[in-house]
Amino acid sequence: xxxxxxxxxxxxxxxxxxxxxxxxxxxxxxxxxxxxxxxxxxxxxxxxxxxxxxxxxxxxxxxxxxxxxxxxxxxxxxxxxxxxxxxxxxxxxxxxxxxxxxxxxxxxxx
Amino acid sequence: xxxxxxxxxxxxxxxxxxxxxxxxxxxxxxxxxxxxxxxxxxxxxxxxxxxxxxxxxxxxxxxxxxxxxxxxxxxxxxxxxxxxxxxxxxxxxxxxxxxxxxxxxxxxxxxxxx
Numbered sequence: 384x385x386x387x388x389x390x391x392x393x394x395x396x397x398x399x400x401x402x403x404x405x406x407x408x409x410x411x412x413x414x415x416x417x418x419x420x421x422x423x424x425x426x427x428x429x430x431x432x433x434x435x436x437x438x439x440x441x442x443x444x445x446x447x448x449x450x451x452x453x454x455x456x457x458x459x460x461x462x463x464x465x466x467x468x469x470x471x472x473x474x475x476x477x478x479x480x481x482x483x484x485x486x487x488x489x490x491x492x493x
Numbered sequence: 494x495x496x497x498x499x500x501x502x503x504x505x506x507x508x509x510x511x512x513x514x515x516x517x518x519x520x521x522x523x524x525x526x527x528x529x530x531x532x533x534x535x536x537x538x539x540x541x542x543x544x545x546x547x548x549x550x551x552x553x554x555x556x557x558x559x560x561x562x563x564x565x566x567x568x569x570x571x572x573x574x575x576x577x578x579x580x581x582x583x584x585x586x587x588x589x590x591x592x593x594x595x596x597x598x599x600x601x602x603x604x605x606x607x
Contacts, residue, residue, distance in 0.1 A: 425598040426536065426596075431595065470536070479526075479541075479543075479589055479594060480538070480541055481526075481538065481594075482538065485534070486535045
């Protein structure tokens with residue numbers, strides 16, 4: 384089957400760095416995306432890795448290793464507004480069809 | 494641009510009733526999809542479409558129908574509502590071009606089946 388596993392919850396303090404991991408068991412995942420979702424809101428796109436390695440977008444970076452079936456999202460200089468749920472999502476084949484991970488709830492404390 | 498719009502925002506149904514959740518996008522995106530999200534869980538793909546006239550099943554298609562007669566609209570039909578379909582439903586769209594994988598989500602429809 385196709386599944387993406389994430390830790391259920393991560394906590395950190397403002398200004399810190401946090402890493403959210405995503406491991407997957409599937410064949411045919413073409414790339415890995417990350418989405419942020421605040422309580423009661425819709426998911427919003429953060430980043431996408433089509434190739435192995437690190438992609439950096441401002442305070443957020445995302446990493447993919449296909450050989451290890453593993454990726455992570457790195458959030459730096461944490462702010463209170465970063466408290467949200469974060470989802471990794473695998474792209475099936477070279478398409479826009481996404482399978483979402485289980486989600487990680489990040490709580491940032493002052 | 495309004496982006497992706499969904500109606501209604503909230504809906505309560507009785508078991509056995511049918512209804513259609515509406516989704517529209519004004520970005521001329523080829524790819525559209527429907528997800529459901531149960532409390533504290535991730536999103537599960539119900540159905541998707543790669544263009545007008547083309548639809549396919551996702552992970553959890555049972556109990557739902559879709560059609561795509563235009564690029565803009567992608568309605569989701571619940572055939573006979575069941576309490577297990579109580580969930581938040583999100584519609585999403587993306588250009589569908591190779592290398593553009595950002596999906597744009599609508600605000601969601603919160604459905605309760607009693």
